[in-house]
Amino acid sequence: MVANTLPIIDISFFLDPSATADARNKTATAINSACEEFGFFYLTGHGIPTTTLDEIISLARQFFALQLPDKNKIKRYEAGSQEGGDGARGYQGMGENVTGGRRDMHEAVDLYREWDHSKNEQEEDNSMTGRYATLQGPNLWPDQPSNLKPTYLAYIEQLKAVGKALVRAMGVALDLPPPTPKAEKAMEDSEVFVRNTDHSFWVMRLIGYPKLDTPFAKDANETEFSCGEHTDYGCVTLLLTDPTPGALQVLLKDGTTWLNANPVPGAFVVNIGDMIERWTNGLWLSTRHRVIHRGDGYRVSVPFFYEPNFDAVVKPLASCVERSGKPPIHHGNTYGEHLMGKVFSNFYS
Ligand SMILES: N=C(N)NCCCC[C@H](N)C(=O)O
Numbered sequence: 001m002v003a004n005t006l007p008i009i010d011i012s013f014f015l016d017p018s019a020t021a022d023a024r025n026k027t028a029t030a031i032n033s034a035c036e037e038f039g040f041f042y043l044t045g046h047g048i049p050t051t052t053l054d055e056i057i058s059l060a061r062q063f064f065a066l067q068l069p070d071k072n073k074i075k076r077y078e079a080g081s082q083e084g085g086d087g088a089r090g091y092q093g094m095g096e097n098v099t100g101g102r103r104d105m106h107e108a109v110d111l112y113r114e115w116d117h118s119k120n121e122q123e124e125d126n127s128m129t130g131r132y133a134t135l136q137g138p139n140l141w142p143d144q145p146s147n148l149k150p151t152y153l154a155y156i157e158q159l160k161a162v163g164k165a166l167v168r169a170m171g172v173a174l175d176l177p178p179p180t181p182k183a184e185k186a187m188e189d190s191e192v193f194v195r196n197t198d199h200s201f202w203v204m205r206l207i208g209y210p211k212l213d214t215p216f217a218k219d220a221n222e223t224e225f226s227c228g229e230h231t232d233y234g235c236v237t238l239l240l241t242d243p244t245p246g247a248l249q250v251l252l253k254d255g256t257t258w259l260n261a262n263p264v265p266g267a268f269v270v271n272i273g274d275m276i277e278r279w280t281n282g283l284w285l286s287t288r289h290r291v292i293h294r295g296d297g298y299r300v301s302v303p304f305f306y307e308p309n310f311d312a313v314v315k316p317l318a319s320c321v322e323r324s325g326k327p328p329i330h331h332g333n334t335y336g337e338h339l340m341g342k343v344f345s346n347f348y349s
């Protein structure tokens with residue numbers, strides 16, 4: 001039997017400092033099941049008011065409703081270009097994004113953690129030229145609607161706290177029930193996600209999806225997908241969407257069934273990314289998903305990707321390698337290297 005709905009996880013005990021270990025362990029157990037079975041779940045108890053969530057969607061919708069020249073004021077340009085682009089941040093027009101080599105039918109604004117220019121010794125010196133290496137430029141914020149930037153900045157701070165609680169809970173979940181005789185090592189592992197995300201190189205996307213107008217067909221053309229089938233790159237994605245049903249689809253473990261992850265009011269849709277799959281040596285898979293919007297209206301979503309630090313070295317955890325009974329699935333590299341590879345293949349230029 002194939003389950004037809006995603007589990008709901010209440011994260012509140014990991015946000016409440018006075019919660020008991022017992023209460024947290026129950027949450028962690030539920031997270032472990034959700035991550036083993038789906039890699040996707042709904043998240044409640046995050047404490048962000050529905051009025052804030054509605055405002056975030058509404059502001060993104062207002063931005064996408066602007067005329068193209070206004071949106072292009074914050075256009076993404078190639079890294080190193082004289083326009084000052086960094087190849088990643090800014091507004092991306094319809095069809096500019098690519099997944100699996102095909103154009104996605106959406107427009108988007110990408111925001112990232114601001115680059116720490118004081119820390120990175122390998123960066124090129126662009127102070128004289130005004131040109132930026134990949135990902136090293138400043139965020140490009142729209143000036144209209146005028147309250148978008150302050151509202152989003154406050155929201156990002158809230159999301160970072162939720163992301164932190166979630167990865168802490170996942171660390172606990174991996175240790176429960178104590179499956180490994182090497183308890184000491186496991187204790188250490190449980191903090192790995194938190195330690196490697198303390199300067200999370202987060203990403204936030206504002207995405208606008210027009211209704212697809214091509215009929216669904218197996219041999220469909222490039223405009224079949226609002227966002228093609230993919231996995232996310234890092235730790236956990238906290239996805240906020242408008243109420244449009246039937247758009248986001250999640251591939252179940254059988255490898256063939258697509259489940260609609262319809263929005264639940266007030267809840268985030270959460271999924272785990274490639275770095276969690278790697279750390280857990282595949283105990284928790286970074287689940288494939290896609291967006292096909294053939295419903296009504298112009299769909300808006302705002303995913304927040306809570307990711308490892310840019311320079312975090314990610315390789316399978318010893319306790320997970322042992323429990324999985326498989327050789328390590330990766331030799332290890334930095335999250336930044338993984339992300340760069342993705343950024344370079346994500347755009348039509
Ligand atoms: N950080 C993330 N996950 N961004 C969204 C990724 C959408 C798929 C992407 N075009 C790809 O081909 O991977």
Ligand SMILES: O=C(O)CCC(=O)C(=O)O
Nearest residue numbers: 207227241248291301303
């Ligand atoms: O818009 C959505 O529902 C999901 C978008 C997504 O999967 C992504 O941006 O990585």
Ligand SMILES: [Fe+2]
Nearest residue numbers: 230231232289
């Ligand atoms: Fe995604």
